[in-house]
Amino acid sequence: MSESPASGPGGTGVGRSVTREDGRVKVTGRAEFTFDVELPNMLHAAFVRSPYAHARILDIDTSAAEAIPGVHAVLTQADFPGTKFGDGVFDQTCLADDRVLFEGHFVAVVAAETKRQAAAAVQAVDVEYEPLTPVVDGEAAFSKDPPAVVHPDLHSYETAAVLPPTFVEDRPNVYQHYTVRHGDVEAGFEAADRVYEDTFRTAPIQHAPMEPHMAVAKPEGDGELTIWTSCQALHKIRHTTARILGKPAAKVRVIEPFVGGGFGGKESPLLEPIAGRLADVTGRPVRVVHSREEEFKNATISGEVRTTVKTGVTEDGDIVARKVEALLPGGGYSSTGFMVARNCTFGIGNSYSIPNLHVDTYAVYTNTPVTGSYRGFGNRQVLFALESQLDEIARDLDLDPIQLRRQNLLAEGEVTAFNEERTHVASGAILDELEANLPEPVAPEGPWTSGVGVALVNKYSLAPTASSAIVKVHPDSTIELRYSSDEIGQGSTTAMSQIVAEEFGVEPETVEIVRGDTAVTPFDQGSISSRSTFNMGNAVKMACADAKSELFEHAAETLEIPPEDLETSGGRVYPKGDPDAGIAIEEVFTKAIYESGYFLRRGGEIIGKDTWNVEAGDPEPGKIGRVNSFYSEGAAAVALSVNTETGEIRLDRLVGVFDVGKAINPKLVREQIIGAFSMGLAGALYEEMVYDQRSGRTVNANYSDYKIPTAHEHPFDIEPIFLELGHPEGPYGAKGIGEVPTVALIPAIANAVRDATGHRFSELPITPEDVVLAR
């Protein structure tokens, strides 16, 4: 382990496992979630949902529903005229437009005095449908002559200005075709000693945050709205909601209380504009909540991915060529799915050096729930395929799986297939650490066989991207941080208060946090893509520096010492190295008459602010450029046992090794790794959304039929190991950890099952039934 870059001057905040800033409110039930927002005269909403996966809406008769006592509004898409929205393709409407595009699609929404009145009114809305053939299967949707074209006007839709998707002229359901071309793969395959080609499939799964999507909107008069929402990209939600409602962004204030889980599922607007329009129309606060069934069908999910990978290697195990083709059946709207199809390719080219690499990914519309971002952002699905195949290659060549990976590693400073020069590559150190900590297989007993599997992965963090922060110094020496990172449980509030504490030499628990309110907290891209520690951490550090320089200028006048010679800690400003000689922060301010408090003689307030901005994109052909913010690298090893009679898979020991650059809070890092592993094993062994292939209906949209591991299913022997190799651009060297363990664990489990059973499972989840049937 190398020494991490120097910490700040105070040494009070960074690198300590301080307990969570939100601890007391969360264990007492006082933490406010959007679920808990209750306003006087608040109305309750309920949705009319389509029973068909694909149908034309011929007529919607709302008159009987409107006549029910207590009903204040029944809205259809006609009440949201003109504006389609989306993350890359503007294909989406708040409610179904002229057709429903998946089963459960919202057709109308009711607002009433009580939940029961709203539910009764939903039953009274009369919708006349003309059923259409749905396209459920991804291959069918991808064809040049699909059974249904989900968006016939796709090629005339507006697209996003930054990183827009690419369509395919003669494949009408394709909304993103992303390509990577590096070297000459056909020549590479010619030169290879052995060529392997395999196809893998990952199932559609749902984030299932414990708090489903919900929003409460309150009309403020003059067309202004305040919206409380459970989301993970506050400013994006505000910007898009305002656009959909035809309001200036300044007229829409979005407040984000604590969020009951995100995992990638809450980064696009969904219920906010609906709540907003209902509040506008009724003049009353309105609460809009997803039921659990609606959360499965109407929130974004992580879609199925079918990946075909062809790899050419030498007898010695050097990878000489690779061709990857992935199909991403995407659901009724493109949402962030267009970006998943682009960014899932990064994992393919950022662990190994592959001289000839061709990748084609296709995202296609289907009449199934909308797909988009999910912990791992496509890399989870694609790297399951690649790391599974690499395990087979190691077996075929009789090579140690760690050695095979090590000899193919990307070199420091190497230019990748994405025309990016990769520096501070950590995978070699990670493999060394993993090898030193490999779990032993449990001795086979009775019907149980055992095995060990490993995998090496990476997860980019997106760019271009930006975070801003504001730091205010109060007369009583309290340091206040205003920022918009979404606290979805990961603990960023704690980490950011530690950074402020470090910079000002104070204790983290004294830092005042003002978070998640577009009226007062500045832009952030969101708590997505493992990005907050790296990006917001830098913004907070920079805002602290700005605030300190302002503080020192004011203090310099009193102390008659140049500002550059001053330092602060413990609520005092003093000449560097001489804390006794200085003044309390209070003395920088002036006392007002009548015991009114303090003011600053000039400048209004001591407010530091700054922006951390990473510029990046697809480099122009032939040029080297920056593609992403940073890369999280890591590896997992799994020892497991398989019951050959029942098919049960028992996870005996999980080990993970990840480079976090620098742990701002080591205990929070451990918890992120274990939590991300938890989602990984759920995706590997348990979870699958099942669609009826004929009707397109989701048949298991509830917690009974969609299995989320409980404590009974969960392994308890997990060893999270993290390296602190220091990223030169990260705050104190830190980078993100939220996603990469999920990506790493899944292929490690699949490879361990292969080791235990002798059978390669190419589809997820791997269930006991699969194991029994494969005997």
Added chain:
Amino acid sequence: MTDISLTVNGIEHEVDVDPTTPLADLLHDELGYKGTKQSCSTGICGACTVRIDGQARKSCLHMAGQVAGAEVQTVEGLETDGELSPIQAAFIDEFSFQCGFCTPGVLMSTAALLDENPDPDEDEIVDALHGNICRCTGYIAIVDGVKEAARRLQDE
């Protein structure tokens, strides 16, 4: 509507309520015990777990009419005079939560377990918590929190 009386955290409440209202709604929406969450409303996830006459129960499955005269304890009832219970303090120290939405239910299952079995082993803890889904933590920090809480309660 029916007049129902019940005790919540030692305070007696008289409510005029539809007796088929789920207890979870009654507590959260009518009586202001906002700590009681709901995630599935079908008795699977355990976010709404409260104690009814001492037993850990899913309050979305109990109708108001069924709890007339009952003693209910919610997460708000764990503190004593503003002081955290050893269970709550242990959960903070062991980082036994992330997003916190399942936490009130987990705490109530834990409180019921430790009242009945002050020194549970890991299997007993897992059995007591298997009706509480947590999507964030992977349960390890939760089980550590329960073990630590048991230690602290025994030291008292």
